[in-house]
Amino acid sequence: MAFASDLDQITRAAAGDAAAVRALVSRYSPGVLSLATRMLGDRAEAEDVTQETFIRAWKALGSWEPRAKFSTWLHRVALNLCYDRLRKRREIFPDELPDHADTALGPQDTLDQAQRVKAVEAAISRLPERQSAALTLCALQGHSQNEAAEIMDVSVEALESLLARARRTLRGELLEGRNAS
Amino acid sequence: MTYSMTDARLIELIETWGADPASWPEADKAEGKALLGAHPERFAEPIAQARQLDLMLGALPEPEMTAALAQAIMDAAPQPKRAGGSLSRWIDLRTPWAPASGLAAAAFGLLMGLTVAPAASADDDVTAEVQELLVSALGFDPANYAVEDVE
Numbered sequence: 482m483a484f485a486s487d488l489d490q491i492t493r494a495a496a497g498d499a500a501a502v503r504a505l506v507s508r509y510s511p512g513v514l515s516l517a518t519r520m521l522g523d524r525a526e527a528e529d530v531t532q533e534t535f536i537r538a539w540k541a542l543g544s545w546e547p548r549a550k551f552s553t554w555l556h557r558v559a560l561n562l563c564y565d566r567l568r569k570r571r572e573i574f575p576d577e578l579p580d581h582a583d584t585a586l587g588p589q590d591t592l593d594q595a596q597r598v599k600a601v602e603a604a605i606s607r608l609p610e611r612q613s614a615a616l617t618l619c620a621l622q623g624h625s626q627n628e629a630a631e632i633m634d635v636s637v638e639a640l641e642s643l644l645a646r647a648r649r650t651l652r653g654e655l656l657e658g659r660n661a662s
Numbered sequence: 663m664t665y666s667m668t669d670a671r672l673i674e675l676i677e678t679w680g681a682d683p684a685s686w687p688e689a690d691k692a693e694g695k696a697l698l699g700a701h702p703e704r705f706a707e708p709i710a711q712a713r714q715l716d717l718m719l720g721a722l723p724e725p726e727m728t729a730a731l732a733q734a735i736m737d738a739a740p741q742p743k744r745a746g747g748s749l750s751r752w753i754d755l756r757t758p759w760a761p762a763s764g765l766a767a768a769a770f771g772l773l774m775g776l777t778v779a780p781a782a783s784a785d786d787d788v789t790a791e792v793q794e795l796l797v798s799a800l801g802f803d804p805a806n807y808a809v810e811d812v813e
Contacts, residue, residue: 536738602722
């Protein structure tokens with residue numbers, strides 16, 4: 482149903498219908514911003530990526546062909562923009578690694594909620610980018626297996642492998658040390 | 663019924679997709695739930711660990727869209743196209759009576775000027791040319807509405 486309603490709104494948005502534009506932005510921009518924020522760990526950069534994603538979408542609306550769901554296409558564009566930025570970061574700061582020591586979790590009762598959130602976000606930001614993308618799309622945004630695989634342009638098996646590795650790493654960093662202490 | 667779910671595959675599902683069967687792939691969901699329901703003790707530890715991680719991930723705040731960002735995105739959206747060429751930009755099609763009424767007023771003014779304008783005389787303060795212009799512009803001859811006519 483959402484797919485059919487997307488098509489109608491895309492057609493109207495392409496003709497400059499402000500209500501259809503508003504509906505598309507309201508429906509999809511939070512997800513795009515969330516993906517970019519998790520991938521980049523930087524609010525300002527995530528906003529830039531969100532804006533750029535929609536600018537590309539507006540340019541493509543006129544010739545839109547519904548080969549994929551609009552949301553899948555949007556997330557894929559956003560993800561590729563994030564990959565580009567992460568790649569540029571590595572070129573500019575090749576030796577810089579995310580800080581590890583100050584975000585590791587200690588005993589559960591000594592952590593408040595804010596510290597825990599910070600530790601989890603830091604652990605996600607240390608994941609390899611494709612693992613981070615798989616985790617964000619599936620575990621945080623609730624995309625289906627097929628949808629996430631399509632967004633990432635990988636097979637379902639590859640997606641499951643990326644997600645398994647991401648969760649194993651997080652488990653090791655966030656839970657096993659804590660449970661041992 | 664073909665039952666292909668194994669303990670190893672179920673543990674893999676739990677560790678990969680989380681403790682909640684709702685998040686497992688559709689193809690594995692029914693069989694996974696059945697095995698878990700039949701032998702919960704075998705999967706208690708992976709379920710507990712997965713649940714802890716799920717809770718941590720679920721507690722992450724969603725970044726909020728600001729009104730400024732939404733507006734910037736909408737400002738870059740396609741604008742309505744105007745139909746037709748440059749003439750249609752001058753003639754607003756939503757009020758087609760406007761240019762038509764202007765043309766009618768001009769034609770009426772010209773007609774009135776030609777048919778009811780009094781002949782010019784040497785006593786007139788204005789020249790014939792000026793009067794003609796006045797009649798055309800107003801669409802009627804003010805001389806016809808002189809005070810004595812009303813009486």
